[in-house]
Amino acid sequence: MAAAALAMGLLALALTLLALGYAPGPAFGALWRGAFGSWYALGSATLVRAVPLIILGFGFALALRGGALNIGMEGQFLAGAIAATWVGLRVGELPPVAAVPAVWLAALTAGALWVAIPVLLRLRFGVLEVITTLLLNFVAEALVSYMVQGPLREAKGIYPQSDMIAESARLPLLPGSRLHLGFAVALLLAALGQVFFSRTIWGFRLKAVGAGPRAAWITGRIASGRLLALALLASGAIAGLGGAVEIGGVTRALFQNLSPGYGFSAIAVALLGRGQPLGIVVTGILFGALEAGAGAMQREAGIPAVAVSVVQATIILVVLVADAAVRRRESRTPVVAAEAV
Amino acid sequence: MTPAALELRGIVKRFGSVHALRGADFILAPGEVHALLGENGAGKSTLMHIAYGLLEADAGELLLDGSPVRIGSPREARRRGIGMVHQHFTSIGRLSVEENLRLRTMQDDAGRCRTMRLGEGLDPRAMVETLSVAEKQRLEILMALAAEARVLLLDEPTAVLAPSEVEELLGSVRAFAVAGGAVVLITHKLHEALAGADRVTVLRRGETVYSGPIAGATRETLAEAMLGAGPPPAAVSSSGLRIPASPSQRPLILAKGLEVLPLEGRGPGVAGASLEVHGGEIVGLAAVGGNGHRELLLALAGLLRAVAGRLEVARPLALVPEDRSSEGLIPALSLAENVVLEFGGRAPWVRGIWLDWRLAQGFTAELLREHAVDAAGPDAPAATLSGGNQQKLVLGRALARKPRVLLAENPTRGLDIRASAVVAERLRAVAAGGAAVLLYSSDLDEVLALADRVLVMHGGRVREAPPGAGREVVGRLMLGEEGRPAG
Numbered sequence: 001m002a003a004a005a006l007a008m009g010l011l012a013l014a015l016t017l018l019a020l021g022y023a024p025g026p027a028f029g030a031l032w033r034g035a036f037g038s039w040y041a042l043g044s045a046t047l048v049r050a051v052p053l054i055i056l057g058f059g060f061a062l063a064l065r066g067g068a069l070n071i072g073m074e075g076q077f078l079a080g081a082i083a084a085t086w087v088g089l090r091v092g093e094l095p096p097v098a099a100v101p102a103v104w105l106a107a108l109t110a111g112a113l114w115v116a117i118p119v120l121l122r123l124r125f126g127v128l129e130v131i132t133t134l135l136l137n138f139v140a141e142a143l144v145s146y147m148v149q150g151p152l153r154e155a156k157g158i159y160p161q162s163d164m165i166a167e168s169a170r171l172p173l174l175p176g177s178r179l180h181l182g183f184a185v186a187l188l189l190a191a192l193g194q195v196f197f198s199r200t201i202w203g204f205r206l207k208a209v210g211a212g213p214r215a216a217w218i219t220g221r222i223a224s225g226r227l228l229a230l231a232l233l234a235s236g237a238i239a240g241l242g243g244a245v246e247i248g249g250v251t252r253a254l255f256q257n258l259s260p261g262y263g264f265s266a267i268a269v270a271l272l273g274r275g276q277p278l279g280i281v282v283t284g285i286l287f288g289a290l291e292a293g294a295g296a297m298q299r300e301a302g303i304p305a306v307a308v309s310v311v312q313a314t315i316i317l318v319v320l321v322a323d324a325a326v327r328r329r330e331s332r333t334p335v336v337a338a339e340a341v
Numbered sequence: 342m343t344p345a346a347l348e349l350r351g352i353v354k355r356f357g358s359v360h361a362l363r364g365a366d367f368i369l370a371p372g373e374v375h376a377l378l379g380e381n382g383a384g385k386s387t388l389m390h391i392a393y394g395l396l397e398a399d400a401g402e403l404l405l406d407g408s409p410v411r412i413g414s415p416r417e418a419r420r421r422g423i424g425m426v427h428q429h430f431t432s433i434g435r436l437s438v439e440e441n442l443r444l445r446t447m448q449d450d451a452g453r454c455r456t457m458r459l460g461e462g463l464d465p466r467a468m469v470e471t472l473s474v475a476e477k478q479r480l481e482i483l484m485a486l487a488a489e490a491r492v493l494l495l496d497e498p499t500a501v502l503a504p505s506e507v508e509e510l511l512g513s514v515r516a517f518a519v520a521g522g523a524v525v526l527i528t529h530k531l532h533e534a535l536a537g538a539d540r541v542t543v544l545r546r547g548e549t550v551y552s553g554p555i556a557g558a559t560r561e562t563l564a565e566a567m568l569g570a571g572p573p574p575a576a577v578s579s580s581g582l583r584i585p586a587s588p589s590q591r592p593l594i595l596a597k598g599l600e601v602l603p604l605e606g607r608g609p610g611v612a613g614a615s616l617e618v619h620g621g622e623i624v625g626l627a628a629v630g631g632n633g634h635r636e637l638l639l640a641l642a643g644l645l646r647a648v649a650g651r652l653e654v655a656r657p658l659a660l661v662p663e664d665r666s667s668e669g670l671i672p673a674l675s676l677a678e679n680v681v682l683e684f685g686g687r688a689p690w691v692r693g694i695w696l697d698w699r700l701a702q703g704f705t706a707e708l709l710r711e712h713a714v715d716a717a718g719p720d721a722p723a724a725t726l727s728g729g730n731q732q733k734l735v736l737g738r739a740l741a742r743k744p745r746v747l748l749a750e751n752p753t754r755g756l757d758i759r760a761s762a763v764v765a766e767r768l769r770a771v772a773a774g775g776a777a778v779l780l781y782s783s784d785l786d787e788v789l790a791l792a793d794r795v796l797v798m799h800g801g802r803v804r805e806a807p808p809g810a811g812r813e814v815v816g817r818l819m820l821g822e823e824g825r826p827a828g
Contacts, residue, residue, distance in 0.1 A: 219669055
């Protein structure tokens with residue numbers, strides 16, 4: 001079904017281009033070359049862009065498995081980035097083996113803290129985390145603005161950005177490309193996540209809580225609230241780690257508009273990957289490819305890169321409609337009647 | 342000859358591969374109370390859902406007052422004067438009785454608001470949440486009448502009522518019929534049909550196998566029509582070869598002065614209950630809904646905390662909850678996953694944090710075989726099982742834990758007579774093996790038949806019914822009335 005969604009997305013793009021007077025052929029050619037046309041394209045463009053999508057996508061899937069919608073990953077990502085920058089500027093004395101984990105630890109904590117308030121509100125007052133996490137995104141953006149114009153501002157004081165983080169805190173790159181250690185982190189996280197989901201008792205309990213909280217309580221004797229809270233905190237921490245990885249591997253400094261909406265694209269990545277970590281790796285790379293290709297499309301064919309959003313939007317729509325159609329078919333019989341037979 | 346108020350001819354209805362109705366017929370005359378009888382799964386509710394527009398028949402005709410009609414939705418049904426009262430109430434708890442009635446008339450008759458004659462002792466200002474189950478049901482009926490129904494379809498209305506409330510209901514139903522309306526009483530209980538109806542139609546496996554006036558019907562003819570020819574299964578009420586095990590010395594369930602806060606703040610909760618159940622006993626619990634039996638069972642199961650009193654319950658403990666599809670099973674998950682859910686951390690397939698799914702699936706497959714659960718396999722989603730098979734799985738799963746204490750809430754709900762008999766057998770077997778069984782059932786006959794002793798719960802308190810007490814006495818205790826003095 002994912003293949004069908006992708007096909008429809010590409011078709012939608014072709015139609016859009018035609019409608020706007022562009023030739024789809026050269027556009028798609030550029031798209032392909034930008035994403036997969038060379039080892040460099042694959043490594044430095046596609047995979048680099050896939051890393052935050054995979055990490056955040058997994059974070060979303062983790063919370064979703066327990067029945068929570070973490071729409072605040074954008075903010076948690078930024079919180080992690082802030083913490084990573086702050087620590088990254090101060091660990092110059094340490095060897096990389098200590099500096100990098102220190103940065104990550106700070107980012108994990110910051111991400112978890114950023115989702116802690118929504119978690120508390122949900123546990124105590126039943127406030128939907130969809131709202132609270134979303135609103136905190138704006139606060140995080142404002143905080144980044146403040147940081148780069150104030151406490152974290154570069155020594156030169158010219159631009160609203162931080163200094164580059166210490167050498168030892170930067171993630172090593174694959175020689176000859178811009179692919180950084182973060183890609184390995186993303187893959188490892190996905191692999192661990194897959195094992196957690198499918199083979200551990202806690203991964204199962206989380207699934208039970210998300211699929212049937214009442215039965216999870218009555219039959220499974222699972223403390224649903226507590227488990228869900230843990231899942232959300234982990235989700236936030238992982239998003240924070242995504243921020244640290246982006247700082248450590250790509251930008252090496254903090255500035256505004258650090259994230260081109262990773263927190264939201266990752267939701268699409270997670271949904272398209274059916275909430276399965278390995279599937280998320282595939283869809284994360286796919287979306288990364290689209291972004292990488294979009295850049296090439298703009299450079300070579302003169303088509304605005306944002307046009308590729310048509311593909312992403314169509315994919316999301318197709319997945320949602322297909323899901324809804326399946327659910328509608330399964331529940332054609334009203335509940336009342338189903339009980340009678 | 343006056344045309345039938347409602348007539349269904351040759352109705353066929355399939356759900357996927359399941360043939361719920363195979364050409365069923367039903368004729369309802371105006372002014373009569375008509376019992377629609379049949380086992381669980383015979384198709385009674387399905388047939389009436391078609392009349393009410395909730396479902397569309399695959400074949401057959403529907404006639405109203407003699408003319409063929411197509412009813413596409415419940416709204417249309419109500420507009421044509423057909424009202425239905427389901428087992429799940431449709432009233433809105435947070436609104437008052439008055440508001441619910443006004444809402445219903447506005448729904449069906451835009452702009453027309455009539456003052457309803459609210460006899461029957463219902464306080465129009467009372468919030469529906471605070472009403473008893475019987476009162477809520479009365480409101481459902483009033484709402485149907487408010488929409489000017491001339492035909493009332495009642496789906497298992499007595500399932501939730503105490504014996505005296507059943508009498509009141511049958512009285513109201515009779516009054517409606519006398520005034521010219523027509524009533525269909527869907528039920529699987531023979532004695533209700535015989536007590537309250539003028540005519541009876543029996544459905545079996547989706548076909549009409551008997552139809553005639555009550556006067557000409559006997560228990561035997563109706564039972565045979567419902568079950569078909571063949572040796573009658575051991576009825577739930579026969580004690581058979583059971584030799585009650587001598588009760589264990591120490592009680593396996595012990596509660597003294599137990600107090601539990603009510604769920605969702607409604608009702609008395611448990612307000613100082615004391616009880617004992619020994620190994621080898623089946624103790625029945627009779628109660629009208631809303632008197633705390635849920636809180637009691639959940640507290641005994643360790644799922645709700647007591648705020649006062651003493652509670653000791655032996656382990657392992659298994660609970661068969663009332664609502665299998667939202668409490669006992671997770672419909673979206675597979676059968677194996679649902680089995681794993683019950684067992685939790687102490688299971689043969691759990692080692693540390695690791696789950697051996699192959700082991701769990703093998704175990705589940707064996708469980709399905711042993712309990713004759715009709716399912717595609719351990720990987721099938723629980724939602725694909727019929728209600729009866731789901732119930733078999735829930736019970737089988739609980740028994741597979743070899744519990745020393747078994748708490749069962751309506752364990753035969755949705756099961757036909759044969760399956761119910763099997764459940765009864767298994768409960769007796771578990772008790773014979775030394776377990777303590779506490780059985781709650783809203784079917785008083787079932788409680789009386791299976792239990793060694795009967796406890797009655799009312800207003801959050803528990804009293805033991807005198808030995809040998811029958812429906813009358815227990816029914817009165819359920820409503821909080823003192824039993825009549827002996828004699």
